[in-house]
Amino acid sequence: xxxxxxxxxxxxxxxxxxxxxxxxxxxxxxxxxxxxxxxxxxxxxxxxxxxxxxxxxxxxxxxxxxxxxxxxxxxxxxxxxxxxxxxxxxxxxxxxxxxxxxxxxxxxxxxxxxxxxxxxxxxxxxxxxxxxxxxxxxxxxxxxxxxxxxxxxxxxxxxxxxxxxxxxxxxxxxxxxxxxxxxxxxxxxxxxxxxxxxxxxxxxxxxxxxxxxxxxxxxxxxxxxxxxxxxxxxxxxxxxxxxxxxxxxxxxxxxxxxxxxxxxxxxxxxxxxxxxxxxxxxxxxxxxxxxxxxxxxxxxxxxxxxxxxxxxxxxxxxxxxxxxxxxxxxxxxxxxxxxxxxxxxxxxxxxxxxxxxxxxxxxxxxxxxxxxxxxxxxxxxxxxxxxxxxxxxxxxxxxxxxxxxxxxxxxxxxxxxxxxxxxxxxxxxxxxxxxxxxxxxxxxxxxxxxxxxxxxxxxxxxxxxxxxxxxxxxxxxxxxxxxxxxxxxxxxxxxxxxxxxxxxxxxxxxxxxxxxxxxxxxxxxxxxxxxxxxxxx
Amino acid sequence: xxxxxxxxxxxxxxxxxxxxxxxxxxxxxxxxxxxxxxxxxxxxxxxxxxxxxxxxxxxxxxxxxxxxxxxxxxxxxxxxxxxxxxxxxxxxxxxxxxxxxxxxxxxxxxxxxxxxxxxxxxxxxxxxxxxxxxxxxxxxxxxxxxxxxxxxxxxxxxxxxxxxxxxxxxxxxxxxxxxxxxxxxxxxxxxxxxxxxxxxxxxxxxxxxxxxxxxxxxxxxxxxxxxxxxxxxxxxxxxxxxxxxxxxxxxxxxxxxxxxxxxxxxxxxxxxxxxxxxxxxxxxxxxxxxxxxxxxxxxxxxxxxxxxxxxxxxxxxxxxxx
Numbered sequence: 001x002x003x004x005x006x007x008x009x010x011x012x013x014x015x016x017x018x019x020x021x022x023x024x025x026x027x028x029x030x031x032x033x034x035x036x037x038x039x040x041x042x043x044x045x046x047x048x049x050x051x052x053x054x055x056x057x058x059x060x061x062x063x064x065x066x067x068x069x070x071x072x073x074x075x076x077x078x079x080x081x082x083x084x085x086x087x088x089x090x091x092x093x094x095x096x097x098x099x100x101x102x103x104x105x106x107x108x109x110x111x112x113x114x115x116x117x118x119x120x121x122x123x124x125x126x127x128x129x130x131x132x133x134x135x136x137x138x139x140x141x142x143x144x145x146x147x148x149x150x151x152x153x154x155x156x157x158x159x160x161x162x163x164x165x166x167x168x169x170x171x172x173x174x175x176x177x178x179x180x181x182x183x184x185x186x187x188x189x190x191x192x193x194x195x196x197x198x199x200x201x202x203x204x205x206x207x208x209x210x211x212x213x214x215x216x217x218x219x220x221x222x223x224x225x226x227x228x229x230x231x232x233x234x235x236x237x238x239x240x241x242x243x244x245x246x247x248x249x250x251x252x253x254x255x256x257x258x259x260x261x262x263x264x265x266x267x268x269x270x271x272x273x274x275x276x277x278x279x280x281x282x283x284x285x286x287x288x289x290x291x292x293x294x295x296x297x298x299x300x301x302x303x304x305x306x307x308x309x310x311x312x313x314x315x316x317x318x319x320x321x322x323x324x325x326x327x328x329x330x331x332x333x334x335x336x337x338x339x340x341x342x343x344x345x346x347x348x349x350x351x352x353x354x355x356x357x358x359x360x361x362x363x364x365x366x367x368x369x370x371x372x373x374x375x376x377x378x379x380x381x382x383x384x385x386x387x388x389x390x391x392x393x394x395x396x397x398x399x400x401x402x403x404x405x406x407x408x409x410x411x412x413x414x415x416x417x418x419x420x421x422x423x424x425x426x427x428x429x430x431x432x433x434x435x436x437x438x439x440x441x442x443x444x445x446x447x448x449x450x451x452x453x454x455x456x457x458x459x460x461x462x463x464x465x466x467x468x469x470x471x472x473x474x475x476x477x478x479x480x481x482x483x484x485x486x487x488x489x490x491x492x493x494x495x496x497x498x499x500x501x502x503x504x505x506x507x508x509x510x511x512x513x514x515x516x517x518x519x520x521x522x523x524x525x526x527x528x529x530x531x532x533x534x535x536x537x
Numbered sequence: 538x539x540x541x542x543x544x545x546x547x548x549x550x551x552x553x554x555x556x557x558x559x560x561x562x563x564x565x566x567x568x569x570x571x572x573x574x575x576x577x578x579x580x581x582x583x584x585x586x587x588x589x590x591x592x593x594x595x596x597x598x599x600x601x602x603x604x605x606x607x608x609x610x611x612x613x614x615x616x617x618x619x620x621x622x623x624x625x626x627x628x629x630x631x632x633x634x635x636x637x638x639x640x641x642x643x644x645x646x647x648x649x650x651x652x653x654x655x656x657x658x659x660x661x662x663x664x665x666x667x668x669x670x671x672x673x674x675x676x677x678x679x680x681x682x683x684x685x686x687x688x689x690x691x692x693x694x695x696x697x698x699x700x701x702x703x704x705x706x707x708x709x710x711x712x713x714x715x716x717x718x719x720x721x722x723x724x725x726x727x728x729x730x731x732x733x734x735x736x737x738x739x740x741x742x743x744x745x746x747x748x749x750x751x752x753x754x755x756x757x758x759x760x761x762x763x764x765x766x767x768x769x770x771x772x773x774x775x776x777x778x779x780x781x782x783x784x785x786x787x788x789x790x791x792x793x794x795x796x797x798x799x800x801x802x803x804x805x806x807x808x809x810x811x812x813x814x815x816x817x818x819x820x821x822x823x824x825x826x827x828x829x830x831x832x833x834x835x836x837x838x839x840x841x842x843x844x845x846x847x848x849x850x851x852x853x854x855x856x857x858x859x
Contacts, residue, residue, distance in 0.1 A: 028671075170692040383669050412631055412669060457760040458834065460736025461753075465667060469789050473735040479832055481735065499667075501757035524797045530787065530825050532802045535592050535856050537820035537849055 006263040017077040024142035033420035041135040044423035065221040069260040075134035079196035099240035114212035139375030144185035178389035200243025215257040231273035238265040356393035357404035357512035361419030372426035374400040378418040384409035406494035413467035439519040441492030449507035465495030589852035590808035596859035599647035601805040618656030620723035628664035631672040637784035642682035649686035663691040699751040707767030714751035727775035733790030742778040762834030780806040812845025
C-alpha cells in the first residue's frame with residue numbers, strides 16, 4: 001500500500017498537469033468549453049460560490065491532508081517539475097545537490113499573506129488574490145509565457161505539413177497581448193522557479209494563500225504521515241527528501257500543516273519508520289500552532305536554522321513586494337502614456353473608447369472586478385481574439401482582468417464561449433438567445449469621420465458586420481447610403497468598430513456599459529412573401 | 538528589362554487579355570462547340586453558337602448546376618484533365634446555410650465533383666471570411682461538404698498566404714494582395730451567393746473578389762464600387778462564375794439578421810462573363826426587391842473597363858426552368 005502512494009500521486013499530478021496545461025494552451029479549443037480540469041480548482045470555486053466543491057475540498061483535506069497541493073494545484077506540480085529538473089541538472093556535477101532539510105514554519109508570513117489577501121478580497125479589491133491564487137498564476141504563466149511557444153511550434157509544424165500538401169494544421173498569429181501580463185507572469189514564474197529550484201515547495205508554505213488556508217485544515221487531517229518513534233533512528237533520510245521541509249528527524253515529527261502529501265519520504269526511510277495512516281497511539285497531542293521542535297535530551301543544535309531563516313524571510317518579503325509594486329508602477333506609467341496618446345492636440349473627433357467594455361456575461365464591471373482572478377483562460381480561448389488583459393481600464397484593482405478590444409476582431413454574435421469557460425463566475429454563461437439581447441456597450445457614430453461623408457463614395461463596412469442592423473445604411477445623396485444608428489438594438493459586438501476603414505479616426509466605435517443592459521430585439525418588418533417565377537431579363 | 542518596357546509589355550498583355558476575354562466565347566464556340574450540340578435533351582435551336590450564359594430556375598442547387606453546366610457545354614470546356622482547380626465560394630459569415638449568408642454547400646460540393654469528373658488533379662476551396670474563418674468554414678456547412686467531395690480547404694487568415702499582384706488596368710486599385718490559392722491554381726471558379734449589401738447594394742460575382750484579397754479596407758477607403766471593378770481586371774479571371782440564388786438575402790445584407798431576410802428563389806446563373814452574369818443576377822434580384830442596375834455601380838464600372846458586357850441581348854442566353 002505504502003509503495004503505491006507515491007506512484008499514484010505522481011501519475012495523478014502529471015496527468016492533471018498535462019491536461020490543465022494543454023487546456024490553457026489549446027487555442028483551437030479541442031478540449032471544449034467544459035473540460036473539467038478547469039472547474040475543480042479551489043479558489044475559483046469559492047469565488048463562483050460553488051460551495052459543494054469547496055465543501056468537498058474541505059472534507060478531503062480533513063481526511064487526507066493537502067492532497068489538493070500535491071495533485072490538483074498546477075503550480076504545485078510545476079514546482080515539482082522545476083525541482084526535478086534541478087536534480088537532473090545537478091546530476092553530472094561534482095558538487096552534490098543540496099538536500100532538503102527541515103526548516104521552521106513561516107507562520108507569521110503565510111498567515112499574514114492569507115489574512116491580507118482574504119481581507120482585501122472581501123473588501124472587493126482582488127489584486128492581491130489575483131496575483132497569488134495558484135491556479136490563476138499558473139494560467140497566466142501558461143497563456144502569456146508558454147502559449148506563444150506552443151503557437152510557434154504549431155506554426156512550424158503547420159508549415160511543414162502545408163509543404164507536404166496537408167492542411168490539417170493552420171498558421172496562427174503570435175501576438176504579445178499585454179506587456180503587463182507578460183511581465184507579471186514572468187516575475188511569478190521566475191520567483192516560483194527560483195524558490196522551487198533548491199527548496200521545493202517553499203512557495204506553498206510561505207506565499208500561497210490557498211496553501212495557507214489548507215494548512216489550517218490539514219492540521220486536523222485524519223490520515224497523515226506519521227513517524228514510528230520506536231523504529232526511527234533519526235537518520236534524516238526523510239527530512240532530506242521532504243520538499244516541504246516539514247519533517248524534523250531530530251524531533252521525530254512531521255509538521256502536517258506544511259506536508260503536501262507527496263509521499264516521497266515513505267520510500268526513503270530505510271527502517272520503514274514512516275507511514276501514512278490514522279492516528280493509532282493515543283499518547284501525544286499535536287499543537288495547533290507552529291510545530292515546536294522539542295530538543296531531544298542530548299543532541300539538539302538549533303542556531304543555524306534560525307539564522308538562515310531571517311535571510312529567507314527577508315528575501316520572500318522583498319520578492320513579494322517587488323512582484324506587487326513593479327506592475328503597479330508599470331501600469332501607472334502606461335496609463336499616463338495612454339492618456340497622452342489618446343488626446344492628440346486639436347483633435348475634435350477622437351475615436352478613443354472612454355468606457356471600457358467588459359465581456360458578455362460579466363453583467364457589470366463590479367461583478368467582473370469582484371470575481372475575476374485573471375487566469376486568462378477566456379483571453380487564451382476567445383476565438384475572435386477580442387479579450388485581452390486590461391491595463392488600467394478598470395483601475396488598479398482590475399489589472400489583467402479581461403477587457404474587450406476590437407483590434408484583432410469583434411465579438412462573434414453567436415459565440416458564448418467565455419461564459420462557459422470562466423470558473424469563477426466573473427463571466428457567467430449565457431445562452432445564445434440571451435447573448436443576442438445582452439448589450440455590453442453601445443455604438444457611437446461620428447459622421448465627420450465617415451468615408452461616405454468625407455469622400456462621397458460607397459462604404460458600408462460597419463453595417464455589413466452589424467448582426468442586428470443597429471447601424472444600418474440609409475439613403476444619403478447621389479444614390480449613396482450612410483450609416484444610421486439605433487443604439488437600442490445594439491449589442492456592442494464591435495464588428496463596426498473593428499472594420500471601419502476610416503483613418504486616422506474611426507467613424508464608429510463602441511462605448512461600454514458599466515452595467516450591461518438588455519438590448520431590444522430588432523423589429524422584423526412584416527412584408528408580403530415574395531414569389532419569383534420569372535428570370536427578370 | 539527597362540521599367541518602361543515592362544510596363545508596356547504589361548499594358549499590351551492587358552489589352553490582349555481584354556480581347557481574349559471578350560472574344561473567348563467565339564473562340565471557344567469554334568473550337569469546343571461540338572460537345573454542346575451533343576447535349577442530350579437540349580433543344581438545339583442555335584447549334585452553331587456557343588451558350589454564353591445559363592439561367593436555371595426551380596431545382597435543387599446541385600441539380601440546377603448539373604443542368605446548367607451541361608447546357609454550357611459541360612465542365613470540360615472550362616476544366617481540363619490534370620488541372621489544379623480553385624473553387625471560391627462566399628464563406629464570409631458564421632451562419633448556417635438557411636440564412637443565405639454563404640454559398641449553398643450543396644452547390645459547392647457539386648462543382649467540386651464535376652471538376653474531379655473532368656479530371657482535375659486537385660480542387661482547393663477558400664474564402665477570406667469576415668467572421669472568424671474556422672467558425673465560418675464549419676457552420677456554413679461548406680467545409681464538410683467540400684471535404685466529402687474531395688477538396689482541400691485552405692486557411693485564409695494570414696497575410697503570408699497573399700501575394701501582391703499588379704492590376705495595370707485598374708483605376709483606383711493598382712495592385713492587390715491576392716490569395717496564393719488563386720495565383721497558384723490552373724483555373725478558378727467563382728461561386729458567389731446573390732445578396733443585398735449595405736455598401737454596394739448587391740454582392741454577386743464581382744464583389745465576391747473581395748474574398749480573394751487581403752486588404753479590404755483599402756477598397757472601402759478608395760471608392761468601393763471602382764475597386765471592385767478594378768480587382769476583376771486580374772490577369773487570371775475565373776473561368777466560370779456560378780451565382781447561387783437558391784436562397785437570396787433580400788434585406789440587411791450581406792450579413793442578414795433573420796430568416797425574414799431570406800427568400801427561397803431557387804435560381805442559378807452561370808457564365809464566363811462576370812459582368813453579364815452579375816447583370817442577369819441583379820435583374821433577377823430586382824424582381825424580389827427594387828434594385829436598379831445603376832445602384833450597383835461596380836457592374837457598370839467593370840463594363841467600362843472592358844471586363845464584360847451588360848448587354849444581355851448580345852449574348853446567347855439560355856433560360857431553363859426545372
